[in-house]
Amino acid sequence: MHKKESFLINRLKSITYAFKGAFILVSTEASIKVQFFIGILMTVAGFCFNISPTEWLLQIAAIGLIMALEGVNTAIEEIADFVHPNYHVKIGLIKDISAGAVFIFAITAIIMGCIIYIPKVF
Numbered sequence: 001m002h003k004k005e006s007f008l009i010n011r012l013k014s015i016t017y018a019f020k021g022a023f024i025l026v027s028t029e030a031s032i033k034v035q036f037f038i039g040i041l042m043t044v045a046g047f048c049f050n051i052s053p054t055e056w057l058l059q060i061a062a063i064g065l066i067m068a069l070e071g072v073n074t075a076i077e078e079i080a081d082f083v084h085p086n087y088h089v090k091i092g093l094i095k096d097i098s099a100g101a102v103f104i105f106a107i108t109a110i111i112m113g114c115i116i117y118i119p120k121v122f
């Protein structure tokens with residue numbers, strides 16, 4: 001019988017798989033690369049404008065969330081293409097809804113950025 005691996009080994013394996021997934025996203029997905037670049041720019045801006053610890057927390061949360069959402073969107077697109085590689089109106093709807101969810105948070109993140117930086121710039 002297959003020996004059951006310890007809880008710790010299983011957790012370590014899961015972290016390795018997740019790390020691999022994150023690397024695939026950052027190195028291959030154009031949308032994630034763009035978000036990653038914007039995240040770096042916003043981090044530089046954070047230092048330049050000396051934002052407060054609370055503003056840092058909100059900014060880091062926004063950068064992390066938008067990249068995570070882009071990752072989930074990519075996974076949904078991959079599943080959609082795998083289960084139905086040909087054109088289908090339902091696949092189009094699924095992809096549009098998934099992209100729409102990312103868009104909603106992108107708008108939220110832009111508003112957060114405006115609230116943090118507009119008073120510092122003007």
Ligand SMILES: Nc1ncnc2c1ncn2[C@@H]1O[C@H](COP(=O)(O)OP(=O)(O)OP(=O)(O)O)[C@@H](O)[C@H]1O
Nearest residue numbers: 031077084085086087088089091092093095096099
């Ligand atoms: N198989 C399909 N059937 C119907 N419509 C599709 C299909 N594939 C894509 N679409 C339509 O084209 C749009 C773009 O799909 P696509 O998979 O190219 O995503 P994308 O926005 O280019 O993603 P990314 O650039 O993040 O990889 C979808 O939102 C959907 O409206």
